[in-house]
Amino acid sequence: MADYAIETHGLSVYYGRHRGILDVNLRVEKGEVFGFLGPNGAGKTTTQRVLMDIIRPTAGEARMFGRDCQKESVAARDRVGYLPGELSLYDSMKVREFFEMYFSLQRSNNDPGHWRTLSERLQLDTSRRIGQLSRGNKQKVGVVAAFMNKPDLLILDEPTTGLDPLVQQTVMELVREANGAGATVFFSSHILPEVQAVCDRVGIIREGQLVATERVEDLTTQHFKRIRFGFATVPPDNAFTQDGVTVLARDGQGLTLEIHKDLDQVMERAAALGITDIETIPVSLEEIFLAYYGKGNGGRDA
């Protein structure tokens, strides 16, 4: 039995001499929801396409449920639902016809009527031709196609792109339900609050390299802290000038700090100044993400 739903070792893809991804080592455990984050061109889609054997790696290997994504590609893709980032469909087909065809092409067919249930939940009219649908409704078609076979692994490339907020919420519910039923979900997204809401772990990819893989709560609680101190007197301007500490705001006797390291030293210094109040400010995944891709500095090193 394979230990991981997805496993890559030294996975690199070059397009000619242009870097796609470089030495990506990734492990996605069975039954987890894994968010794959990164800006455009970072390598998210490339990684997912290698897993689906749409493109082949220049070096390294990728496995899904222990099966090599290239050497055993058909078996590896069995029980996998895939939603590409650049979705293109057969415009001349009716939605219903497309679903019937797409379902019939799956090797392990679970619940033939599931696409109807999914379509109803997403309020998708299956009697219409795909070419007549709006971008959002086409995206719904892609979502239903990915989920219709109740796969063991869902690989979703920005699944909520083009959807209105209500439908985005429904899609996230589908992700949670699939995960609740035992499916592993590997998805990329630019909407960080939704990643934070559903993911167990995230991987951050920057310029083709995986720079961090952590549990969401670890990332948001351990990566750096934001603390607001209240002091008995106005603290001196140079009270916290040490490396790894940034003063974010001053308000009279209050000071808000972003602390990247040496928290104990900061606490000692604050205690010496006479703390009257202390408040930890939650850091969102979005802020962590922005810290990795910091303005103008090319991002932080992991």
Next chain:
Amino acid sequence: MLRLLLQEFRSRRNAIIGWGIGLCFFPVVYVGLYPSLADQMASFQEIMDLAIYQALGISMASFEGYMASTVTNLVPLILCIYGVINGTGTLAGEEDSGRLELIVALPIPRWQIVTVKAMALGVALLLILAIAAAGAALTLVAIGNQVETTVTPLGLFFNLLAAWPLAMAVGMISLWLGTFSPSRRTAAMLATVVVLASYLGSNLAGMITSLEGIQKIFLFHYYEASAEALKGGQQTGNLLVLLAVALVAFGGAVLFFQIRDLTIGAWPWQRGKIPGPEAGG
């Protein structure tokens, strides 16, 4: 796979009807006009002896010559154009548009995808040709008493239908080029060059003694658009050569599609390489 095959047929339905009727119109008009043009044809023969007309395989001295110069000469060429359009559009076009990504992501071997699409293309070519051939044959039935010829409507039908291996060879070469080239546009351009070079080359090589040796490299050499072929039928051996070419090209399409990095748009030799230290990492 049956559903995918049905979808392939469905996606070609309009093209089959459109091209079938369009291609049918061509022989119907030419065959139908013959009784009113027959007297004028003999006076054209002197002009038709010019090299340029011979290069294009045009001779109007008899009904058979007229048919060979118009219908059996041009119907296969036009069908080959459809073979190029559809052959390159089938995999390369779908890859360019992004539609192929969802299908390739299914647990289906790539060779099966190519096979289904090749079958659909082959059937489409056959149906279009059959519609055109039926139109020509029925028109000959209608004007039969006004024409002196030994060519029967059924003979004309089968003679045109015998262009299917030629169209199939072109279609499969186009399919293969689509799996090989970076884009559909490039594949279509190369396939068009193959068709035009083959058409003109075959006619020129048949006319110029010094080029006779290379005649066999041209696909159109194996479908004889001549009065003799209309009377005596196409040579089975030639048609088998065309089918063999189609089979080899299909094999090439399977092979190259199997190793192709989809969505990249690159030649096979442009596969990614990890740059060495001298390349700057």
